[in-house]
Amino acid sequence: MDATVTLKDVAARAGVSVGTASRVLSGHSATSPAARERVRAAATELGYRVNARAQALRSARSHAVGLLVSDVRNPFFADIAHGAEQTALASSYVTLLANANEDTAQQDTYLDVFLTQRVDGIIIAPQGEGRGNLRALEEARVPLVFVDRVVDGFDVPSVTADNAQGVELAVAHLAEQGHTRIGYIGGPPSVSTGRARLSAFLEAVARHHLDDDPALITAGDFRRASGGTAAAKLLAHHRPPTALLAADSLMAVGALAEVRQRGLRIGEDLALVAFDDIEWFGELDPPLTVVAHDARALGATAMRLLLDVIDGGTAESVVLPMRLIPRRSSAARPHTAASHPSV
Amino acid sequence: MDATVTLKDVAARAGVSVGTASRVLSGHSATSPAARERVRAAATELGYRVNARAQALRSARSHAVGLLVSDVRNPFFADIAHGAEQTALASSYVTLLANANEDTAQQDTYLDVFLTQRVDGIIIAPQGEGRGNLRALEEARVPLVFVDRVVDGFDVPSVTADNAQGVELAVAHLAEQGHTRIGYIGGPPSVSTGRARLSAFLEAVARHHLDDDPALITAGDFRRASGGTAAAKLLAHHRPPTALLAADSLMAVGALAEVRQRGLRIGEDLALVAFDDIEWFGELDPPLTVVAHDARALGATAMRLLLDVIDGGTAESVVLPMRLIPRRSSAARPHTAASHPSV
Numbered sequence: 001m002d003a004t005v006t007l008k009d010v011a012a013r014a015g016v017s018v019g020t021a022s023r024v025l026s027g028h029s030a031t032s033p034a035a036r037e038r039v040r041a042a043a044t045e046l047g048y049r050v051n052a053r054a055q056a057l058r059s060a061r062s063h064a065v066g067l068l069v070s071d072v073r074n075p076f077f078a079d080i081a082h083g084a085e086q087t088a089l090a091s092s093y094v095t096l097l098a099n100a101n102e103d104t105a106q107q108d109t110y111l112d113v114f115l116t117q118r119v120d121g122i123i124i125a126p127q128g129e130g131r132g133n134l135r136a137l138e139e140a141r142v143p144l145v146f147v148d149r150v151v152d153g154f155d156v157p158s159v160t161a162d163n164a165q166g167v168e169l170a171v172a173h174l175a176e177q178g179h180t181r182i183g184y185i186g187g188p189p190s191v192s193t194g195r196a197r198l199s200a201f202l203e204a205v206a207r208h209h210l211d212d213d214p215a216l217i218t219a220g221d222f223r224r225a226s227g228g229t230a231a232a233k234l235l236a237h238h239r240p241p242t243a244l245l246a247a248d249s250l251m252a253v254g255a256l257a258e259v260r261q262r263g264l265r266i267g268e269d270l271a272l273v274a275f276d277d278i279e280w281f282g283e284l285d286p287p288l289t290v291v292a293h294d295a296r297a298l299g300a301t302a303m304r305l306l307l308d309v310i311d312g313g314t315a316e317s318v319v320l321p322m323r324l325i326p327r328r329s330s331a332a333r334p335h336t337a338a339s340h341p342s343v
Numbered sequence: 344m345d346a347t348v349t350l351k352d353v354a355a356r357a358g359v360s361v362g363t364a365s366r367v368l369s370g371h372s373a374t375s376p377a378a379r380e381r382v383r384a385a386a387t388e389l390g391y392r393v394n395a396r397a398q399a400l401r402s403a404r405s406h407a408v409g410l411l412v413s414d415v416r417n418p419f420f421a422d423i424a425h426g427a428e429q430t431a432l433a434s435s436y437v438t439l440l441a442n443a444n445e446d447t448a449q450q451d452t453y454l455d456v457f458l459t460q461r462v463d464g465i466i467i468a469p470q471g472e473g474r475g476n477l478r479a480l481e482e483a484r485v486p487l488v489f490v491d492r493v494v495d496g497f498d499v500p501s502v503t504a505d506n507a508q509g510v511e512l513a514v515a516h517l518a519e520q521g522h523t524r525i526g527y528i529g530g531p532p533s534v535s536t537g538r539a540r541l542s543a544f545l546e547a548v549a550r551h552h553l554d555d556d557p558a559l560i561t562a563g564d565f566r567r568a569s570g571g572t573a574a575a576k577l578l579a580h581h582r583p584p585t586a587l588l589a590a591d592s593l594m595a596v597g598a599l600a601e602v603r604q605r606g607l608r609i610g611e612d613l614a615l616v617a618f619d620d621i622e623w624f625g626e627l628d629p630p631l632t633v634v635a636h637d638a639r640a641l642g643a644t645a646m647r648l649l650l651d652v653i654d655g656g657t658a659e660s661v662v663l664p665m666r667l668i669p670r671r672s673s674a675a676r677p678h679t680a681a682s683h684p685s686v
Contacts, residue, residue: 064456072428072440073421081415085442089449094456097415097440099428106432113407113437117460224622253623260626279567280596283603285628 013042064094065306066114068124072099074250075278076295080147083299084123091307104128111137121310123302126151127191143309147302149192157315159302161293163193166322167200170273170291173324174243175208178334182210183234183241185227185251186219197247216241220251227254235262242334243271249278252288271332277325289330293322356385407437408649409457411467415442417593418621419638423490426642427466434650445565447471454480464649469494470534486652490645492535500658502645504636506536509665510543513616513634516667517586518551521677525553526577526584528570528594529562540590559584563594570597578605585677586614592621595631614675620668632673636665
């Protein structure tokens with residue numbers, strides 16, 4: 001027996017991935033008969049012996065993973081959860097969901113619960129500055145993947161959307177239609193997507209030579225009500241914006257309702273572009289122009305990375321592209337809005 | 344020491360609920376200092392001794408409960424989950440969510456996971472006929488509460504909406520406006536709400552002397568696409584309905600999109616009423632008339648019942664009322680639709 005033979009050697013000899021080799025040797029059901037035969041033959045040939053401690057850990061697997069979403073009522077995170085869960089089930093892993101409710105203390109509570117429940121790994125859309133249990137998890141080397149959001153200073157693989165590209169698509173779209181005063185409804189600075197989208201917005205405003213009036217910048221909390229509050233503030237300005245860009249879907253819906261209550265029409269008096277494409281956004285009044293990422297793909301990719309890490313592999317972070325889906329909400333031109341200066 | 348002194352006696356002497364007495368005596372943190380003092384004094388006075396086996400069970404508590412929703416992407420279930428979770432946290436219980444994805448096999452998988460994870464109890468929006476793990480759970484006397492849906496033949500406390508009342512409100516509203524041919528987009532007969540709403544619809548049609556043409560009855564699966572398919576089928580009839588009633592929110596959105604694709608206008612050419620009020624339904628084009636139940640209250644009430652059962656109490660089933668919220672989608676009158684007979 002050669003003690004230096006690794007799982008990687010077995011996988012290479014068998015012509016399968018390290019993950020597959022690991023699953024076969026740990027008796028996992030999600031493997032094909034052909035793969036099982038090849039891996040076992042390779043292990044015998046090479047004299048591979050599973051490390052006793054690794055074996056013990058492996059046999060102690062719960063085959064459950066934890067997924068901590070920021071807000072279970074945000075359809076964007078529900079789509080992430082669905083994508084992650086279906087990918088996990090295809091590898092015989094089950095997903096336990098928990099809801100941080102955009103609250104750092106609640107995030108800590110659930111990370112603790114996941115550890116107590118001995119999940120094999122955790123996917124999290126994190127918030128806060130990474131103190132508390134998030135740091136403890138990293139130090140305990142619990143397999144961990146960030147989805148949608150990241151926390152600076154963590155060496156954790158992540159699957160995120162290309163926020164800078166998304167903001168640029170939105171601003172370029174509005175600039176092309178002649179808008180120079182775009183009101184920005186951003187996310188909270190405590191969340192990486194809140195920070196990344198704001199800095200991308202400031203850069204895009206400079207790049208397109210638009211009005212960089214600081215009064216055009218507001219921040220909400222990724223919840224519906226805060227989008228309405230932000231829109232009210234922007235529209236109360238003596239020179240209101242002619243277009244709005246909302247950094248998430250729920251805030252966009254809040255802004256839409258607020259604008260309507262003021263007797264203005266989105267798509268006619270005021271343009272609106274939102275982050276995140278939710279499946280019913282095309283049925284809103286008016287249909288919303290969005291910069292979209294595929295939430296289901298975010299969830300599925302994050303789960304694939306996590307299963308790789310659980311199987312002892314390494315995972316590279318992935319950035320998924322965004323795309324613009326123009327609909328009627330951004331059809332308003334600036335001169336239309338200029339005819340309503342008293343709003 | 345009097346072996347016949349029960350927890351109930353201690354609670355009565357201390358002037359607190361059985362649940363509170365149980366929490367104090369099991370060292371649970373979610374108790375007030377005053378309650379702790381009174382319960383401990385009462386236990387000493389009465390010579391109460393915690394049953395050893397009960398004590399063992401109690402100390403083995405995970406303080407985690409499982410919540411199995413039918414479809415995590417349905418905002419109605421996300422609201423139920425949020426209500427349940429906030430109620431649990433207020434009693435120092437955490438909630439592990441899982442998604443059955445409207446699939447009985449996946450439901451069985453997650454019930455099994457919850458047992459493996461040793462949750463203290465389970466809330467489920469069940470589907471299927473109650474074979475498999477659901478029956479096993481009941482037989483193992485795992486604290487169990489049904490929410491939104493029930494399964495016949497189970498002696499399990501439930502929190503449901505008054506489906507018959509909801510359907511009657513919707514049908515009466517449409518009948519008042521002169522509609523006699525109402526197309527029904529129902530849920531699957533394998534789900535109790537699917538069956539209950541269909542039978543309530545048939546009764547309401549008879550009560551209001553409306554057209555009982557069987558061609559007006561269709562069934563979807565509580566998913567968006569099925570609402571579109573059902574609407575297409577209804578509108579293809581040589582005498583199409585002048586109003587639609589959709590038995591859930593996602594099917595209503597599917598029907599809305601299908602009607603629009605056919606060049607018809609909901610609220611003008613055709614009336615639409617939907618079950619479930621989702622927070623953005625008022626922003627749809629047109630705003631949707633709904634029969635609403637308070638999903639958050641359903642979740643919160645179910646969690647209160649479950650915590651009572653976990654604490655050794657009994658729980659009575661609760662039926663929550665529904666109410667009609669009229670909006671523009673039901674403004675269409677039958678004569679308008681009659682001018683489009685060729686659709």
